[in-house]
Amino acid sequence: MGGQGKRRVSGRVLQVVQAGVVPYAEALAWQRDLAQARIEARIPHDMLLLLEHPPVLTLGRNSRDTHVLPSAGVDVFEVERGGDVTFHGPGQLVGYPILDLTGYKQDLHWYLRALEQALIDALRTLGIAADRNPGYTGVWTGGRKIASIGVHVKQWVTWHGFALNVTTDLSYFDRIVPCGIPGVVMTSIERERGNGKRETSLWDETVAAVVQGFIETFGVTVLPCPEGPARPGNASLRTPVVAEPGLQPTDSQT
Numbered sequence: 001m002g003g004q005g006k007r008r009v010s011g012r013v014l015q016v017v018q019a020g021v022v023p024y025a026e027a028l029a030w031q032r033d034l035a036q037a038r039i040e041a042r043i044p045h046d047m048l049l050l051l052e053h054p055p056v057l058t059l060g061r062n063s064r065d066t067h068v069l070p071s072a073g074v075d076v077f078e079v080e081r082g083g084d085v086t087f088h089g090p091g092q093l094v095g096y097p098i099l100d101l102t103g104y105k106q107d108l109h110w111y112l113r114a115l116e117q118a119l120i121d122a123l124r125t126l127g128i129a130a131d132r133n134p135g136y137t138g139v140w141t142g143g144r145k146i147a148s149i150g151v152h153v154k155q156w157v158t159w160h161g162f163a164l165n166v167t168t169d170l171s172y173f174d175r176i177v178p179c180g181i182p183g184v185v186m187t188s189i190e191r192e193r194g195n196g197k198r199e200t201s202l203w204d205e206t207v208a209a210v211v212q213g214f215i216e217t218f219g220v221t222v223l224p225c226p227e228g229p230a231r232p233g234n235a236s237l238r239t240p241v242v243a244e245p246g247l248q249p250t251d252s253q254t
Contacts, residue, residue, distance in 0.1 A: 014220040019051040034098045035159040049096040053088040091167035101156040118213035125209040144187035
């Protein structure tokens with residue numbers, strides 16, 4: 001998997017975009033376009049898209065039909081990331097890092113462990129002891145899964161990413177076999193901390209902790225989006241990039 005010799009490395013600058021509620025198909029096209037632009041050096045730095053989706057199921061390249069119940073009743077997308085089925089929906093912080101790994105380490109396994117570490121550090125900041133579960137990708141606390149990770153890499157540029165349950169309605173996970181792991185119990189920050197309702201402060205606190213986790217794990221300097229956060233009012237930011245995705249999968253998720 002060769003990088004492009006003329007690709008410009010940004011000195012580990014990460015632009016963070018809080019994009020509000022974004023339909024899944026729109027977010028998928030957006031991150032594909034950004035990744036292609038990063039490959040072609042049409043954007044000078046890495047990006048982290050932070051957003052929520054309306055209820056949706058995504059099927060990775062290793063997914064099985066038997067892992068989705070017919071009565072799920074939400075949109076389903078087959079995508080290029082690795083792994084099995086997962087749920088995205090309101091109250092879940094979804095992060096799509098568009099990173100050029102030639103500026104970090106050209107090692108997919110290192111990248112997956114780094115994503116886990118950023119989330120583990122974020123959860124520790126929030127007062128939740130979290131860790132890895134040997135043999136699986138993702139983040140767990142007390143034997144329950146709190147964050148899923150599934151990525152795709154092309155020419156060492158990443159897209160797809162992580163889903164961290166903040167105030168997610170966990171009943172949606174009863175309709176699938178999350179990440180293809182039979183018997184897995186999903187949890188959320190709200191459940192682990194005992195918060196009884198969705199609070200904007202909990203969401204904002206989580207976003208801040210995740211961004212700090214990326215700063216510490218990836219050694220980046222954060223550049224806020226110049227337009228500012230877009231989540232209030234469920235507005236959405238868009239970066240005007242137009243490109244053909246040209247997909248060649250290399251990916252992982254569990």
